[in-house]
Amino acid sequence: MQLYDALSLDKSLPKRKYLDRDATLAAEPNLAPEGLAGAWRFYDAQVPFVERLVIENVIDAAEHGAVVLNHAEAMTYLRDGDAVTGAVVRDRLSGQGIEIRARFTVNATGPWLDRTLQPLRDGATPLLRLTKGIHLVTPHATQQAHVLFAQQDGRLFFVLPWLDGTIVGTTDTDYVGDPGDAAATEDDVRYLREAAHRAFPNAPFDEIHFTWAGVRALVREEGVRESEVSRKHALYDHQKRDGTRGVLSVVGGKITAYRDIAEETTDAVSRRLGRSAASTTATTLLPGARPRPGEGSGAAAPDEALAELWPVYGTRAADVLALGRRSG
Numbered sequence: 001m002q003l004y005d006a007l008s009l010d011k012s013l014p015k016r017k018y019l020d021r022d023a024t025l026a027a028e029p030n031l032a033p034e035g036l037a038g039a040w041r042f043y044d045a046q047v048p049f050v051e052r053l054v055i056e057n058v059i060d061a062a063e064h065g066a067v068v069l070n071h072a073e074a075m076t077y078l079r080d081g082d083a084v085t086g087a088v089v090r091d092r093l094s095g096q097g098i099e100i101r102a103r104f105t106v107n108a109t110g111p112w113l114d115r116t117l118q119p120l121r122d123g124a125t126p127l128l129r130l131t132k133g134i135h136l137v138t139p140h141a142t143q144q145a146h147v148l149f150a151q152q153d154g155r156l157f158f159v160l161p162w163l164d165g166t167i168v169g170t171t172d173t174d175y176v177g178d179p180g181d182a183a184a185t186e187d188d189v190r191y192l193r194e195a196a197h198r199a200f201p202n203a204p205f206d207e208i209h210f211t212w213a214g215v216r217a218l219v220r221e222e223g224v225r226e227s228e229v230s231r232k233h234a235l236y237d238h239q240k241r242d243g244t245r246g247v248l249s250v251v252g253g254k255i256t257a258y259r260d261i262a263e264e265t266t267d268a269v270s271r272r273l274g275r276s277a278a279s280t281t282a283t284t285l286l287p288g289a290r291p292r293p294g295e296g297s298g299a300a301a302p303d304e305a306l307a308e309l310w311p312v313y314g315t316r317a318a319d320v321l322a323l324g325r326r327s328g
């Protein structure tokens, strides 16, 4: 807790507080009372729709003049001697191949990185250690968000209110294969259900709406348990390491730090292109967080129809509603 305070000195959220046993049970009546001494209450942020966060960044990039292609799979690199000069991309909707030329190429394919680097680093030691994490989505089970430790192995896991339900997650097990094929196994589900049931014996964790699985891209580290591998990120300079110019890879990294990682990457590319524009990422709001004329960014939605869209689109909700009305 003290480390948490030290690392978030300038945070805008309320301070942590110790709750004794009675206060803990008052805040979370479903919690198993046996052996309970108390709890620390602290505050953190949650991104309920991570895919929207991606879209917000894509919209922002397009508004700044980027050409954005989705359903576009990079198949291989364009090469000129020892330099990468772009990529061949396949439009997965039309099947059409497109050559994209670039003065500099960044590979940010997350857990697919070693696969997408194969044409450049064939046979080289992988850069990543992949671990799978799954989540359960169950009916509403708790009042608060909880950080708990699983009795089976002492690992940290979460029980989080999410929309009208609850997320229980996650697991952390080594993974081999295409990250797109990751799925929850019965063992994964049993592990989380047992761990969560121990803390909340009467909660509806047997009623699972759905599960989902993802694969973490961790900077390769051997000889330690999956959950002990650092969550740090690294920029891999192919010129320094493999003698290939014109390309940089982003290895690992948490989404919490994504803007900082993006800034570091963009600065590194700018230096290589001989540019020195100051980055404004740290102080730039995403499109849905920008105030519209006459509104504050935290303003309540002005009418009921927008209230539904507001948590998803923020200040862009009115545009989305207008689009919906235009298309009937």
Ligand SMILES: Cc1cc2nc3c(=O)[nH]c(=O)nc-3n(C[C@H](O)[C@H](O)[C@H](O)COP(=O)(O)OP(=O)(O)OC[C@H]3O[C@@H](n4cnc5c(N)ncnc54)[C@H](O)[C@@H]3O)c2cc1C
Pocket (backbone or CB within 6 Å): 072, 073, 074, 075, 108, 109, 110, 111, 112, 116, 132, 133, 134, 170, 213, 214, 215, 216, 250, 252, 253, 254, 255, 256, 257
């Ligand atoms: C179970 C789990 C729990 C997590 N919990 C947290 C958490 O609580 N907090 C946190 O900060 N982070 C968490 N993370 C980590 C977080 O998900 C990652 O930090 C984040 O997704 C990394 O973003 P990225 O864009 O680098 O990679 P990704 O989100 O993996 O995106 C990579 C993209 O590359 C695309 N791609 C792959 N191959 C190609 C190709 N050939 N051509 C074109 N595109 C391609 C993929 O389709 C994908 O869209 C968690 C991860 C997992 C798996």
